[in-house]
Amino acid sequence: QVQLQESGPGLVKPSQTLSLTCAVSGTSITSGGYYWNWIRQHPGKGLEWIGYILFSGSTIYNPSLKSRVTISLDTSKNHISLKLSSVTAADTAMYYCAKDLGAHVDTYGMDVWGQGTTVTVSS
Amino acid sequence: DIQMTQAPSSVSASVGDRVTITCRASKDVANRLVWYQQKPGKVPKLLIYAASTLQSGVPSRFSGSGSGTDFTLTISSLQPEDFATYYCQQADSFPRTFGQGTKLEIK
Numbered sequence: 748q749v750q751l752q753e754s755g756p757g758l759v760k761p762s763q764t765l766s767l768t769c770a771v772s773g774t775s776i777t778s779g780g781y782y783w784n785w786i787r788q789h790p791g792k793g794l795e796w797i798g799y800i801l802f803s804g805s806t807i808y809n810p811s812l813k814s815r816v817t818i819s820l821d822t823s824k825n826h827i828s829l830k831l832s833s834v835t836a837a838d839t840a841m842y843y844c845a846k847d848l849g850a851h852v853d854t855y856g857m858d859v860w861g862q863g864t865t866v867t868v869s870s
Numbered sequence: 871d872i873q874m875t876q877a878p879s880s881v882s883a884s885v886g887d888r889v890t891i892t893c894r895a896s897k898d899v900a901n902r903l904v905w906y907q908q909k910p911g912k913v914p915k916l917l918i919y920a921a922s923t924l925q926s927g928v929p930s931r932f933s934g935s936g937s938g939t940d941f942t943l944t945i946s947s948l949q950p951e952d953f954a955t956y957y958c959q960q961a962d963s964f965p966r967t968f969g970q971g972t973k974l975e976i977k
Contacts (some may be wrong), residue, residue, distance in 0.1 A: 784966075793957065793968055793969070793970050793971050794906075794914065794957055794959070794968040794971075795968070796959075796965055796966040796967065796968070798965075807964050808965075809964075809965040809966075810871075810965060811965070843913065843914075845914075848916065848919060848925075853961065854902045854919075854920070854961040854962070855904070855919040855920060855961065856904030856906070856916050856919045856959060856961055857904075857914075857916060858916045858925065860913040860914060860915075861913070862913060863913060
């Protein structure tokens with residue numbers, strides 16, 4: 748059974764870089780053929796897709812965040828990382844990692860989600 | 871970006887009622903439409919993918935339909951555990967986008 752667990756600092760200062768990790772268990776992030784997503788949810792608001800990384804390491808980002816986002820794989824730890832630079836208060840949100848349902852298919856939505864980690868941007 | 875618009879934004883209903891939520895895409899997404907359920911303080915749960923395919927373990931009272939730009943999620947007989955917020959998401963093009971959510975409340 749695939750499980751995801753996000754971790755990272757809960758508080759980040761404005762203009763700094765937010766760094767989060769998603770620990771994956773139950774499957775290898777490179778051999779399962781899955782797509783690994785980051786999504787965020789502002790307090791009391793809806794869901795915003797940040798981007799995803801393929802098992803091959805290729806990435807696709809939301810253009811609204813593209814200049815500030817980096818998603819990468821750490822195969823030694825079976826982790827997925829998210830970095831978001833130059834953060835502002837508008838980046839305060841719950842951040843989730845999530846796995847796409849289908850192997851080698853990215854049109855079926857996300858079936859496994861981490862519990863999420865809350866990030867507050869404040870000085 | 872493809873804009874996803876859900877209606878209504880909120881709805882009140884009673885246990886046993888039939889409820890329908892609609893989702894409209896600003897461009898044709900074929901059947902690449904996903905529905906999620908999110909309860910307060912919880913993680914989104916995948917209900918339906920490919921517009922009408924029920925995810926494993928999801929009760930059969932949930933159903934989805936539609937293609938192109940217009941989609942519906944129907945709950946045939948509401949149960950107490952169904953009161954939540956529902957989101958649609960298009961999986962046709964990038965960036966992936968979600969509807970604003972429909973909050974289903976107890977009447």
